Amino acid sequence: MTYGPAPENASEAYKFLDKFEKKFPLFINGEWQKSDSEVFIKTFNPSDNSELAEISTGSPKDVDDAVKAAKNALKPWVALGGHGRAKYLYAIARQIQKHSRLFAILESLDNGKPVRETRDIDIPLVARHFYHHAGWASLMETELPDYQEVGVIGQIIPWNFPMLMLSWKIAPALAMGNTVVLKPAEFTSLTALLFADICKNVGLPNGVINIVTGDGKTGAEIVNHPGVDKIAFTGSTEVGKIIRKSIAGSGKKLSLELGGKSPFIVFEDADLDSVVEGIVDAIWFNQGQVCCAGSRLLVQESVAEKLYSKIKKRMEKLRMGNSLDKCIDIGAVVDQTQWNTIDGYVKKGIEEGNQIWQPTWECPKGGQFYPPTLFTDVPAASIIAQEEIFGPVLVAMTFRHHKEAVSLANNTRYGLAASIWTENINLALDIAPQIKAGTVWINSSNVFDAASGFGGYRESGFGREGGKEGLFEYVKPKVEKDFLENAPKVKISKTKTAFNPSGIDKTAKHYIGGKQVRPDSGYSINITSPWGDYIGEMPEGTRKDIRNAVEAAAGSTSWGSMTGHARAQVLYFIAENLSSRAKEFAEKIALMTGQTLNDAEKEVEVSIQRIFNYAAYADKYDGQVHSTTSKNVTLAMPEALGILGIVCPDENPLLGFISLLLPALAMGNNVVIVPSEKHPFSATDFYQILETSDVPAGAVNIITGRKEELASEMAKHFNIDGLWYFGSKEGSEKVEALATESMKRTWVNYGKHRNWLDSKHGFGEIFLRNATQIKNIWIPYGA
């Protein structure tokens, strides 16, 4: 009893290629346009290495044309309003459904993935994504009244899910009123071109979507084009870093969805037969060429041998073949280069002495087929346990108990996804929040839905795609246009504020791990008033002080593990204690800045109010339950970034400091904060308030000194998870560039100033959003 061949008929897909004589132009401004480069890239069917068609290589001029078209289309597209845009998105969703088989077959031909996957998973999800975001277009004015479009979006997508990634990029961008220049991957551009064809069918206004095919150079042209307002990239961490560096300081918004080495954790009480199928879905879905593939199997020692044996038996039964065969599990990898990369890692894995296992059946000939591969008992130090292989290679290791499972799971630079298998919900929900990953699947794997945000922690990138959380990548606050080129002018008081009436010398220090400490350098910097009078010294912080502060923050877990309610109580207490010393703080502000006592008192008053407001938020910024697939609770939880570095603006020495510190604290971050360089003493006085307000040691660490130097140190530090910088334009650029290597989240002001006294500028949800990242936990249920 054998299966026999069950091929899908691809004639309609070939007809589409023939319509363009197998030589595709670019889609710019609603028209098929010949590339001015005249350089074509051949695209192949990886199942049999046959040539499918040629695609154009977009030149700098092509990209410029596309960006201009997108720019021209922007205003009328925004002016259409939510409902007007929703109608187009709805029409696109319908078109995709009506031509679903054509999309599925063309995608399968071009990419090599089984047609079962494109037919049952990719294309239905694409339609779902456009439907869902047609809805968000309708609801934008209601749900995001304080936000507007970003502008022209440059989008660069990978070859592993060509259409799905296109929809993840285009649907939210269009819904929020942006226009798009998209570059598909050079191996797999055909479905994007088919998509362009249907955009013509629905009469989408010219220039709203532009598809420019090409290679990495074309991508770089889009990234660096000055007319582009945001880059959205999905692909390798290596390229993501190049992009981030090249646009640092440009003010372009950026979202990156990068690589992964996602753990697949199996506890001893799991349903092992179901685990095996979960593994098939995790690592043999799309030939393992999945950024969130569960490629690291962590299995509890007590069931490891049993599970390995079940996996091997299952691997024997996997069927591999031409992607259009409806009776296979695994198709071809996308290209010879990818095959070579995978094989290189497997050879390395063998050289390292790891146990390799592959099924006894032979791969088909004539295409890019790589056998499913299992390595067992791999040490964490092995290269194959650390690097993303992006192929059908599962790397297994064991753990003793749940604590070790968490440590091993988090022992990676990546943080895209994780899968946890146990029949104990108590255990599952204990482990899920401890895993550093943007998506956690309980007893499932590789489940996606448009209503749930997908994206990474750590070097897996930042930003979310899907759900409400994903929309924020494609909007900006309307208030941004009111930000100031220069700091608000301080009205200098006619009378000098008295300096140190007691006559006793006062020594400001750093505040690290709950202790006042002298600077490591042993140097201090003189601080003077606007009238030029000496008013004290601040410690000159150096990289070693930053190091010590980060160590203190990393070693302190109590603040982050407190409930929102408990944190709120501490924050209210801070306000109370500041209030009882309000006069003294106002006098210090007046002395440092030269403003009138009246204005300084106002700053203190607003500061106290702001503390109250963030105390209020501490237990109220609490996530969502997304409406995703049936019989599934999908929890979208905002989690603290971890260790957040903050560089304060020079102006408003107290209020600027409070407005940044408090939202970070309210969300449970441990903070390393550099106060105003010009006027540091509000912050150094503030640690006495912290000390009397039950703030746990290590939650707040204050380092004074030269802000640019300290900002650079923090940007480079690998153990700081996020960095907020409020300073110069140049400083912003430097922070973004230096943060690239660690992939920390940055939030900078590009030299623009806020009026901190104005709550529209200095307060709000956007501060909380930047202090957190969303983790989606999928919990299927069924008795």
Next chain:
Amino acid sequence: MTVAKQAIETDHLNHGIPFDASVFENININKSAVERRAATLPARRTVKKNWQAAWLLKAVTCIDLTTLAGDDTKGNVTRLCAKAKNPIRKDILEALGMENSGITVGGVCVYHNLIPFAKEALQGSNLPIVAVSTGFPAGNNSFEDKISEIKHSVAAGAKEIDIVISRDLVLENRWEELYHEISEFKKACGDAHMKSILATGEIPTYTKVYKASMVAMMAGSDFIKTSTGKESVNATLAVSLVMCRAIRDYFEMTGTKVGFKPAGGIQKAKQATDWLILIKEELGDEWLNGNMFRIGASSLLGDIERQLEHHVTGAYSAGFRHPMQ
């Protein structure tokens, strides 16, 4: 295209093993994951053209052609048996080159009092008579009655006995009592094969389905069977997946292969191939024959026959073109 000629083997009876709760007490079945697997399995595998025809012929040989109605008489049972012996129209078999294959269904399944008529009608064939027993379908008569019902059916000529288990023992986790009950049934069966019907539509969780399957096999069931066909939910792919995994575990533990029989609600040729795919993928080719796999069905055969005619002629068939059962 070949369909293995089948002869009823009598040497692969399951002799059971002593009761051991540790085999199943820590088992947990994850419903969502099982249902996901069951839902995607028919999408991962398919058979087309000649392969499809071969698989459908194989399915025919696995059918327990069934009538279990209050108004069964000698007349309709006799007709059913005639159909069981010649399940596919001769010209279709000729077109498939299978006219000499001797294809029959796997068995004929009736209530006890219809056994003599079936026996008469099946004379000259190897087709086993399957009798439902032990107070089918609810199983709520006395234990003694159940034992004597089995013995009477075997004496009347049934070669296979489909017993129903006491669902209350499953609901109340009285696994050892269940083991003893089934063991006694098995003794009463003697040389007849015993299929244990779990009535999974009345078992609330897959975990209990797994445990009941395991207890039934430990107690010597030669087959485990999903349903009587009388519960509101009958055979599903998901519950079959759970039972097949239990069969696999039992085989790995004891070396004994226990057969599987889904029953109830399997009416379409496509469903039959789905189940064959499930068996091939989860248990293996050794289970893909009428000795190890049966489908309890009454209307399935008609649909398979129509599909086979379509395969031969290229035109969709109609029910009236095929002899009634």
